[in-house]
Amino acid sequence: MLRYVLDEQDVAAVRFGISPLCELGLSLRAVHAPEWFPLQLPWVRRTEASRADLDHAALDALIDDRMWTPDFLNPRPSSPLTRLDDELAALRDLPADRFHADLVAVHGRVPDALAGPPRAAIGRMVAALEELWAASFAPYWSRMRAVLEADVVHRGRQIAQQGLGAMLNGLTATVDFDGDVLRVRLRDPRDRTQAIVGTGLTLVPTMFTRRASAPVGDGPPMLMYPARGQGALWEAERVANPxxxxxxxxxxxxxxxxxxxxxxxxxxxxxxxxxxxxxxxxxxxxxxxxxxxxxxxxxxxxxxxxxxxxxxxxxxxxxxx
Known part of the structure; x- marks a missing residue:
């Protein structure tokens, strides 16, 4: 169980963001275990051939059997319109100690594919992610982003019409909010409580979580939740015409x-x-x-x-x- 404790100031600072890098990192879940993500099976199948020649050793080192990914792949978005290029630039400059610490938090060690000189390993990782983006996201990102943006608009309308509490309690069945504490039931067996203390809580819609996800460590408060409208994402559109x-x-x-x-x-x-x-x-x-x-x-x-x-x-x- 993860608990985010919010005071009145924190409640006013809840905001939304969309992170292409977060979506890219979490997509490794669907690649790793497609049976867990039936709504994204069409995407997995469409991109299978284009993913064949990627650096799978480096990509596999970014996820474990629990579907955990290192926190550096889940940056807190600076705005609803965060650019992948900016996020990858920050990732290239990731401090070596943070790189190793986040990998150890997931795997218990630094995987062999990303061992060795940290700057070279980080460069290999970023190159693998760029290739994954070009192969699997670039052709479809405009439509994916439209689904994520539509979710944010819907949640904003909920806040205006029903209040913040109703919106938070409607994110997913594994999240509930009592006015002071946001409780997130994760697969993580640890019991954690984190005060927001003026840093704000960022809500990030994604197509690659089924329940809710949060940083593995005690990083900036962020909650990733399943976006609405995924079921129609890969259906062929039918436009009425005379x-x-x-x-x-x-x-x-x-x-x-x-x-x-x-x-x-x-x-x-x-x-x-x-x-x-x-x-x-x-x-x-x-x-x-x-x-x-x-x-x-x-x-x-x-x-x-x-x-x-x-x-x-x-x-x-x-x-x-």
């Missing part, structure tokens, strides 16, 4: 045109609509060549957006009100 437009363009292209009132990449659209990357690119190119979409490069991605002609065609196909 039958007349579908008759001309085909159902998939009509749905893409209807959905592209906001810019999106081909990778994101492929995930949303359950279409292979090559197929969705063919559809997008055809719509763009017809003048129905515009495209622009944003970083490493090409974003597509419905053009004025495409909007006019869509509006003309809608039934008159």
């Amino acid at each position: 039958a007349a437009l579908a008759g001309i363009l085909g159902d998939t292209r009509a749905s893409l045109l209807a959905a592209l009132g906001d810019p999106a990449s081909s990778t994101e659209l492929g995930v949303r609509f359950g279409v292979t990357p090559s197929a969705v690119n063919q559809h997008l190119r055809a719509l763009r060549d017809a003048g129905l979409l515009s495209s622009a490069r944003h970083g490493r991605s090409v974003l597509y957006l419905r053009s004025e002609l495409g909007s006019a065609l869509l509006e003309g196909a809608l039934p008159a009100s």
Whole structure:
């Protein structure tokens, strides 16, 4: 049992954050034991081939059979919009004694894959995490983040409508709050009580915990809880489109045109609509060549957006009100 003791000032300082590094580290649970995370099985299966050539020895050293991960992989987010690059930069500068201490807290020792000179071991770990991100998260992060952000919005609305206590008691069945103490029933057999004492409590939604998770050590108060809406994350999206437009363009292209009132990449659209990357690119190119979409490069991605002609065609196909 973990108990966070909050006074009146602490209650006012409860906040939310989203951490890409936290999500990346906790995802090792689903890779390590996919049967524990049925909602993320589609993600595990989709990314299996791209994970084949990763540094598995280094990644396996970051999790044990209890599904514990070292606290340095669970940084307290500085804001709801924390950037992975910033978190990885901080991880590269991790002090050697903290690196070793957090690994020992999980494994009882420093695993062989991360033994040796600390700076070299930290560099290997960060490189392995970067490769895991590129292989398994980069194509899907925009949609994952949307689920996490939607959860934060929902919890904020709960606080406004029902109060902080109702929100905290609704996080998960293993968390309860009596107005002074937040009790978290963990698989950790230790009994711990930690006063917040003005440092604030950060709540972090994640897709890779089933109950609730917290730092292994006595780090900054933070609670990771299962985000809402995960069940629909990997379902193919169905966007309503006018039958007349579908008759001309085909159902998939009509749905893409209807959905592209906001810019999106081909990778994101492929995930949303359950279409292979090559197929969705063919559809997008055809719509763009017809003048129905515009495209622009944003970083490493090409974003597509419905053009004025495409909007006019869509509006003309809608039934008159």
